[in-house]
Amino acid sequence: MNGKVHVMDHPLVAHKLTVLRDKNTSVKDFRELVSEIGMLITYEATRDLPLTTREVETPICATTAPTLKGKKFAVVPILRAGLGLVEGVLRMVPSARVGHIGLYRDENTLEPVKYFCKMPKDIAERDVLIVDPMLATGGSAEAAIGFIKEYGCTNIKRMVLLAAPEGIERIQKSHPDVDIYCGTVDERLNEHGYIVPGLGDAGDRIFGTK
Numbered sequence: 001m002n003g004k005v006h007v008m009d010h011p012l013v014a015h016k017l018t019v020l021r022d023k024n025t026s027v028k029d030f031r032e033l034v035s036e037i038g039m040l041i042t043y044e045a046t047r048d049l050p051l052t053t054r055e056v057e058t059p060i061c062a063t064t065a066p067t068l069k070g071k072k073f074a075v076v077p078i079l080r081a082g083l084g085l086v087e088g089v090l091r092m093v094p095s096a097r098v099g100h101i102g103l104y105r106d107e108n109t110l111e112p113v114k115y116f117c118k119m120p121k122d123i124a125e126r127d128v129l130i131v132d133p134m135l136a137t138g139g140s141a142e143a144a145i146g147f148i149k150e151y152g153c154t155n156i157k158r159m160v161l162l163a164a165p166e167g168i169e170r171i172q173k174s175h176p177d178v179d180i181y182c183g184t185v186d187e188r189l190n191e192h193g194y195i196v197p198g199l200g201d202a203g204d205r206i207f208g209t210k
Contacts, residue, residue: 004179005163005168005180005182007183008041008044008181008183013037016036017037020161023200027205027206030206037161038085038089039088041181041182042089043092046073049069049127051067052068053066072122072126073093073096073097074119074120074123074127075090075128075131076098076099076100076119076130077098077131078102078131078132078141079100079102079116080102080207082130082131082132085132085133085159085161086131089129089131097120097126099123100117101116101117101148105139112140112143117147123151124152124154126155127157128153128157130145130148131159132144132160133160133206134160134163135162135167136167136193136195138168138174139170141160141167141170142171142175145174156175156177156178157180158181160181162198163182164186164187164189166188
C-alpha cells in the first residue's frame with residue numbers, strides 16, 4: 001500500500017506559496033516564507049502525535065488537560081536547502097532533535113552519494129520528519145529515506161513545499177510506508193529536472209547564492 005500524499009488545502013499556505021514563486025521576492029522574504037510554510041505543514045504532519053493528560057491548576061480551578069505523550073521526534077533536513085525548513089519545525093516542536101544528511105550526485109553513476117550524515121544517537125526510537133523544499137525527481141528523497149532506514153527508523157515522513165507527480169510516484173514505489181506532506185503538487189518536471197511552474201532553485205533563493 002502506497003504512503004499517503006497530504007496536500008495542504010489552506011488559503012494561508014496557498015498565498016505564501018504564490019509569493020515564494022515570484023522571482024522578485026527578496027532573499028529575506030523568501031527565507032522567512034519557507035520557514036513559515038514549514039511551520040504550517042508541520043502542524044498537519046504532527047497531527048497523529050499521541051496525547052496523554054495531566055493535572056493543571058488554572059486561575060479558576062484544577063482540571064485535567066491533554067498534553068503530548070512525550071514520544072520522541074526528530075527533524076532531518078537534506079542539505080543544504082532543507083535547512084530553511086528547520087526553524088519552522090522547531091517552532092512547532094521545540095523539543096525535537098535535529099539530524100543532518102548531505103547528498104551529491106555521482107557524475108558517472110548519477111546515483112546520490114552521502115557525503116555527510118549525523119543523527120541523534122537514539123534516532124531509531126524517534127518519529128522522523130525528513131525536510132527539503134522540493135520533491136522533484138525524487139532521487140535525493142529516495143536515497144535519504146533509505147539512509148535513515150539504515151539506522152533502524154520505522155516511522156518516517158517526508159515534508160516539502162512543492163512536489164512533482166514524478167517524484168511522488170518514485171517515493172511511493174520505493175518507500176510505500178512513507179507519507180508525504182506538501183504545500184502543493186505542481187504540473188510536471190521539465191527537461192532539466194526542475195519543477196514546473198515551481199519556484200526555481202530553492203537553495204539559491206534561501207541563501208542568496210544565485
